[in-house]
Amino acid sequence: MSVRSGxxxxxxxxxxxxxxxxxxxxxxxxxxxxxxxxxDALCHAVTDALLGAAGLGDIGEHFPDSxxxxxxxxxxxxxxxxxxxxxxxxxxxxxxxxTVVLERPKLGAARAAMRERLAQAIGIESGDVNVKASTGEGxxxxxxxxxxxxxxxxxLRDA
Ligand code: MG
Numbered sequence: 001m002s003v004r005s006g007x008x009x010x011x012x013x014x015x016x017x018x019x020x021x022x023x024x025x026x027x028x029x030x031x032x033x034x035x036x037x038x039x040d041a042l043c044h045a046v047t048d049a050l051l052g053a054a055g056l057g058d059i060g061e062h063f064p065d066s067x068x069x070x071x072x073x074x075x076x077x078x079x080x081x082x083x084x085x086x087x088x089x090x091x092x093x094x095x096x097x098x099t100v101v102l103e104r105p106k107l108g109a110a111r112a113a114m115r116e117r118l119a120q121a122i123g124i125e126s127g128d129v130n131v132k133a134s135t136g137e138g139x140x141x142x143x144x145x146x147x148x149x150x151x152x153x154x155x156l157r158d159a
Contacts, residue, residue, distance in 0.1 A: 006052025
């Protein structure tokens with residue numbers, strides 16, 4: 001069996017009057033993520049990790065933010081589309097792990113819902129999707145609450 005891994009990284013700016021959606025789950029927050037799509041940095045990092053593992057380039061190549069079709073796009077749908085490309089290339093997702101770096105709010109109970117939504121979009125069990133949380137400890141753009149960063153890794157096997 002051949003196993004392949006890919007990494008993903010994404011960050012988005014935190015601004016007023018935007019929703020904070022991570023892993024397809026809306027969090028209660030006075031600041032939300034700015035971007036062309038729904039700016040779901042967790043979905044974007046996971047999507048890039050899966051595309052990377054399959055050798056299929058990156059999210060910007062497949063879903064360019066210059067394309068009006070992706071304005072306010074639901075990033076769970078983009079993830080679903082990317083997984084279809086991964087499967088068409090002959091690979092099967094095995095597991096995904098991610099770390100969301102944000103100062104607040106705490107992900108808390110939303111983490112289970114994020115795992116569930118991501119797992120459904122990828123077509124694996126929620127036990128095969130892990131979401132961790134970390135903070136900026138008050139330093140850097142995360143610590144100053146200017147933005148959110150996410151790193152992810154995905155593993156694929158031959159279908
Ligand atoms: Mg993004």
